[in-house]
Amino acid sequence: MSMPMLASVALSAALFAATAAHAQVKVGVVSSSSGPIAAVGVPQKNTVPLLPKQVGKTTIEYIPLDDASDPTASVAAIKKLIGEHKVDAIIGPSGSPNAMGVIQFAAEAGVPLLAPVGTAAVVLPMNDQKKWIFKTTQNDDLIAAALVGHMKKAGVKTVGFIGTADPYGENWQKVFSSLAAPAGIKLVSAESFQRRDTSLTAQGLKTVAARPDAVLIAAPGSSAVLPQTTLFDQGYKGQIYQTHGAALDDFLKLGGKKVEGTILAASGLLVLDEMPAEDPVRKVAADYVAGYEKLHATKPATFGANVYDAGLLLQAAIPAALKAGQPGTAAFRSGLRDAIEQTRELPGTQGVYTMTAQDHSGFDERGRVLITVKGGRWSLLK
Known part of the structure; x- marks a missing residue:
């Protein structure tokens, strides 16, 4: 060369x-x-x-x-x-x-x-x-399994569902239903709403009328707040569960005392100081x-x-x-x-x-x- x-x-x-x-x-x-x-x-x-x-x-x-x-x-x-x-x-x-x-x-x-x-x-x-x-x-099934497990341990037999009328809410209803039935938990009502809705009075009244032991709300971000505050205002006293879609501080700020006692499954990021020191995620x-x-x-x-x-x-x-x-x-x-x-x-x-x-x-x-x-x-x- x-x-x-x-x-x-x-x-x-x-x-x-x-x-x-x-x-x-x-x-x-x-x-x-x-x-x-x-x-x-x-x-x-x-x-x-x-x-x-x-x-x-x-x-x-x-x-x-x-x-x-x-x-x-x-x-x-x-x-x-x-x-x-x-x-x-x-x-x-x-x-x-x-x-x-x-x-x-x-x-x-x-x-x-x-x-x-x-x-x-x-x-x-x-x-x-x-x-x-x-x-x-x-994935929804990982979060849903934790919620269903808690419901079963708490003696919940009937659940009302309120979710967004989009892929998030629709898939959650499907996944939750498939896990709840084998656990002996019956879905007694299912309501949906649009994220932009400013009133959920009708959905709330129908849910309360079904008299469920607990209600699961499946909505992402701030849209998770209105269903729960509506149920509170309508006098519902059962346990409220939320998905990981509600895992943000705005949920606490917007919901105030009306979301006190809510149970959800999410990553440990929300409670970082309470996570074990050896946790690989911490x-x-x-x-x-x-x-x-x-x-x-x-x-x-x-x-x-x-x-x-x-x-x-x-x-x-x-x-x-x-x-x-x-x-x-x-x-x-x-x-x-x-x-x-x-x-x-x-x-x-x-x-x-x-x-x-x-x-x-x-x-x-x-x-x-x-x-x-x-x-x-x-x-x-x-």
Whole structure:
């Protein structure tokens, strides 16, 4: 080989090495930081500055967009991130209906999407499209099993259900019903409502008339408050249960004394100081809370933690993905998807993640604790 050719080969190798050393992963983040579910989206948007910025010599750029809580705008944002920004992965959107509406676009583009939403319908049942989707909240059945277990121990025989008329509420009714019946618990009423509704008088009256021992409310964010305050005002005295969708401080502020005694299952982030020191989640969650408080002078809601965990999952997966291809290529995105699916025993703020081809949420019992509202504060149920 001639000297000029050798020099050319050496130069090409050096340029490739330099490119690899300064490769940049682009991650889109779609949150509902305005609109009806801003209580969910704002802490998610505020978490973006805390996400990992570098893995080895590979930098990570985050491109945040607001969908204003509108599922149609979520689709537009996802298309923009894929088409214009050529992102390697997406975190978001905030709402369950929003996430359900973008699955096909992420899958068709071959871009891994980490959904920080409540409904398990984004990853179940698994199919060729949903294999591109991962979920950083506990699946409904994991949370429901804890609630049903408490109900059975407390002697609850009949339950009324009030849920949002969307994938979140619908899947919760399905999952809860399937677990309650074998436990000897009968669903005696089922009501639904829209997140934007300002009155639930009719639903509340029908629920009270059914005289259930307890009521389960399945609604995300601030929409979880109105059903419970309505039942309180109508004189209902039974136990109220909530899903992990109510796990935010705004629930306490908006509900006040009317939500006292509520029982829910959620991550230990709400009761971090009461969690055992040896819990693998505690340190990760404490670091996140400290970073968020330093940046925003307020505590984060668990919804922000779901985005933080998405960043941890990507950080852990990037080294393996780089062996498949360079950022910006289909090979890298496919490798990233494969690597996330191979996640094993990764502690996050919400639990410990172990993904499989059939389980793209990856939580076990370490991802939930039973919590109650006591004295206007979250308290570990003992």
